[in-house]
Amino acid sequence: MKTGSTQKISAVIITYNEMGYIEPCVASVAFADEIIVVDSYSSDGTYEYLSGLPQVKVIQHPFQDFTKQKSYAMKQATNDWVLFLDADEVVPNNLREEIIRATRSTKPEVAYWFRRKFMFKNEHLRFSGWQTDKNYRLFRKSKVKFCQERRVHECLKVDGKSGTLKEKLVHYSYKKYGDYKGKMLRYGQLKAQQDQERGKQPGILKLLLAPFWKFLYNYTVRLGILDGRKGITVCYLNALSDLERYREYRLLRRRSGELREATSPTALSPVSE
Structure with a gap:
């Protein structure tokens, strides 16, 4: 049609x-x-x-x-x-x-x-x-x-x-556990890159607690408990995305700091005249 x-x-x-x-x-x-x-x-x-x-x-x-x-x-x-x-x-x-x-x-x-x-x-x-x-x-x-x-x-x-x-x-x-897990990890990495590009500096405590809060919120307030074992799995993997966001954000910050240190005037080798 x-x-x-x-x-x-x-x-x-x-x-x-x-x-x-x-x-x-x-x-x-x-x-x-x-x-x-x-x-x-x-x-x-x-x-x-x-x-x-x-x-x-x-x-x-x-x-x-x-x-x-x-x-x-x-x-x-x-x-x-x-x-x-x-x-x-x-x-x-x-x-x-x-x-x-x-x-x-x-x-x-x-x-x-x-x-x-x-x-x-x-x-x-x-x-x-x-x-x-x-x-x-x-x-x-x-x-x-x-x-x-x-x-x-x-x-x-x-x-x-x-x-x-x-x-x-x-x-x-959600077709396979591995597929969905990979997708959630990729989302977390992209969110971390987005945070860095925007100049956002979320506090370490917030980043650490966010995965636990996301799991509890989706499992209790959003009624994941009524989905049984499926609910536990999905709520866990969605929270894993936030945990990966924290891990990736820390990695990007460290790399950025190393790059700034390597290119700073004090880090450059003296040039002979």
Whole structure:
């Protein structure tokens, strides 16, 4: 089912080693007028798989951070309406119909929030901090831009009114323990780099306590306890991201200090005349 000629949709996805995720993601956006995937030089066959799909335009582009990669990917879309997905997200049929109705509306909003249904392997994780999760996923690219000051958990600046779709996007973020752990560690590293770039100097006590607070908050206040063992696992790994942020921040500060010391006038060798 295609949209009208004046309301064409570009489905845009970024990938890196997404085999096992990307197949259902691409299949779920087959209704789009074009599918563009920007791949960060995957080594698991993702690029080769996508290259074999005639309906997909796949481009390889080096990854710096999520904001830069998504900004680049959005620019590749030829249509104004962009449906932006992560490779581990799937558009169910009911949401697909709602997306088409929204873009065909006589007075559409310029951007739409999507609520997400978080999947722990193949089971719905109902709490653990994910119950109110939502992101911008459908928007007119002429009316938005990504906030360049963020490296991870990118935000979108919207010039106009936003709406929220009723149907949920299915988010298969947790498939394997190792995959999710790696993702959380990477997020923590990017957040630390973001802190350093902004000149933020969070106190050591705050950085040390943040992981424990995050676990307790998601497990108790955000009802992770009701998710059983799944809740413990997800709350722990999300807290691990904050712990990695502290570790990476300390490492960056130390390297920065060593660099300043090495380049200071007193550290330079005297030059013979």
